[in-house]
Amino acid sequence: MSPQIGERRGWRHGSAPTSAIEETTNVPFSTRGIRGKVTQDAPLAPLVWFKAGGNADWLFEPADLEDLKEFLMRVGGRMPVMALGLGSNLIVRDGGVPGVVIRLGKAFATVEARRDKVLECGGGASGILVSSKARDAGIAGVEFLRGIPGTVGGFVRMNGGAYGREVADVLIDCDVVLPSGDFVTLPARDLEYSYRHSNLPEGAVVVAARFQGREGIPAEIGEEMDKIAAAREASQPLRTKTGGSTFKNPPGEKAWELVDRAGCRGLTVGGAQVSEKHTNFLINTGNATSADIEGLGELVREKVYGKTGVSLEWEIQRVGRP
Numbered sequence: 128m129s130p131q132i133g134e135r136r137g138w139r140h141g142s143a144p145t146s147a148i149e150e151t152t153n154v155p156f157s158t159r160g161i162r163g164k165v166t167q168d169a170p171l172a173p174l175v176w177f178k179a180g181g182n183a184d185w186l187f188e189p190a191d192l193e194d195l196k197e198f199l200m201r202v203g204g205r206m207p208v209m210a211l212g213l214g215s216n217l218i219v220r221d222g223g224v225p226g227v228v229i230r231l232g233k234a235f236a237t238v239e240a241r242r243d244k245v246l247e248c249g250g251g252a253s254g255i256l257v258s259s260k261a262r263d264a265g266i267a268g269v270e271f272l273r274g275i276p277g278t279v280g281g282f283v284r285m286n287g288g289a290y291g292r293e294v295a296d297v298l299i300d301c302d303v304v305l306p307s308g309d310f311v312t313l314p315a316r317d318l319e320y321s322y323r324h325s326n327l328p329e330g331a332v333v334v335a336a337r338f339q340g341r342e343g344i345p346a347e348i349g350e351e352m353d354k355i356a357a358a359r360e361a362s363q364p365l366r367t368k369t370g371g372s373t374f375k376n377p378p379g380e381k382a383w384e385l386v387d388r389a390g391c392r393g394l395t396v397g398g399a400q401v402s403e404k405h406t407n408f409l410i411n412t413g414n415a416t417s418a419d420i421e422g423l424g425e426l427v428r429e430k431v432y433g434k435t436g437v438s439l440e441w442e443i444q445r446v447g448r449p
Contacts, residue, residue, distance in 0.1 A: 180219030200308030212278035224449025240264030250280035267343025
């Protein structure tokens with residue numbers, strides 16, 4: 128059956144004439160010759176860890192780098208652009224995400240270990256994959272990536288970190304495609320990293336990055352990775368619908384301790400709950416809306432400020448329309 132106006136629809140080009148697609152769906156950009164998958168009104172809840180939230184106006188899953196560059200050139204900066212990785216540190220608001228969401232697939236999930244102990248990583252590669260490839264190649268120094276639940280693109284943008292190290296410690300440079308479709312390579316110094324923050328341009332999609340490691344022994348690297356995995360399993364609610372660390376650690380403080388002191392352990396709003404296991408994690412207990420989750424976070428911030436005078440800052444990214 129042909130897609131109807133207002134239906135959710137996705138097209139993998141080559142399966143239908145592009146001209147017919149553009150004519151019947153009012154696509155605001157040319158899709159002729161685009162090889163990736165373009166989906167209008169695309170559900171994002173299945174793609175994020177919280178399993179909640181609205182749809183993307185448009186979701187694009189590029190076939191490869193050239194396909195991504197061509198697509199964004201055609202969009203031409205007329206719409207907001209947002210990259211989506213594993214969706215692990217993200218609240219997608221219930222009103223959905225305006226513009227175009229870019230999701231990188233297998234073509235961007237490669238990792239290559241070089242002889243100079245540099246790891247060439249695609250923007251869609253997971254932290255687990257990067258650290259595992261490094262272990263197998265005897266490259267130490269990136270074991271901490273085993274503890275970051277996300278992709279290279281996400282933790283390069285956010286200066287992701289765990290267990291005393293962060294991306295700023297190992298990043299050499301990264302390749303990005305700007306919303307205009309332009310391709311640039313940015314050295315780490317240009318990102319002006321700070322705690323869980325970079326000045327990466329808005330809407331830029333990280334398609335590759337290079338990390339500097341050092342010589343190591345695979346067995347010892349593997350032991351360190353196993354310790355990180357065990358520590359996460361013991362302390363974090365990994366087997367729930369969660370979004371990772373909710374708030375940044377204030378200088379000299381631990382966010383979870385402040386939340387605990389404010390009496391927020393187990394606090395609920397609708398279907399959202401502060402984790403009993405780790406109070407810097409919020410959980411979708413089954414039927415939470417994104418409004419429940421974000422509202423619970425704001426309530427926690429209010430209670431922590433009232434108890435301690437500390438204003439917690441969100442670490443989880445919140446995107447989209449309320």
